[in-house]
Structures are given as structure tokens and as C-alpha cells.
Amino acid sequence: MRLLQYNNDGDFSLTEFFESGIPNYAILSHRWGAEEVTFKDLINCTSKNKAGYGKIQFCGEQAKCHHLKYF
Secondary structure (H helix, E strand, O other), rough: EEEEEEOOOOOEEEEOOOHHHHHOOOOOOOOHHHHHEEEHHOOOOOOOHOOOOHHHHHHHHHHHHHHHHHH
16 A cells, blocks of 8 residues: 655655555545646656645645644
8 A cells, every 4th residue: 555654844755555564544535636646746756846736735734633644
């Protein structure tokens, strides 16, 4: 399972977990729009240039409000 990890600096990173080590995480939903961030964008470090990057930051902040590090 791949989850986004909200970091202390307000940024996030992609983290991979396997069957026995999956932590608690937030499940958040949003509506798709123009320039959404894709998995490829995350891997290529081009996600910050997309309009949808702010949605991901917001999701990370919401997870953090509920004391969750992953989303």
C-alpha cells in the first residue's frame, strides 16, 4: 500500500507499506479538476507545479488535525 506522509515542514512524501506494517491513515475524498497530481508527478517531483497540489496539502493538514501522519 502506498500512502502520502505529511512531513513537519508542510510537504509530503510517498511511502510504501506492506501487509503487516500499515499504520493508521486518513481517507479523504475530493472532486477531480484540471491539473490534478498523478502518481507519475509524485515520482518525478513535478507535483508542485500542478493546480491540484493545494488539494493534497489540504488533505495532509486535515489528517494532521486528527493526529494522523499518513493519508
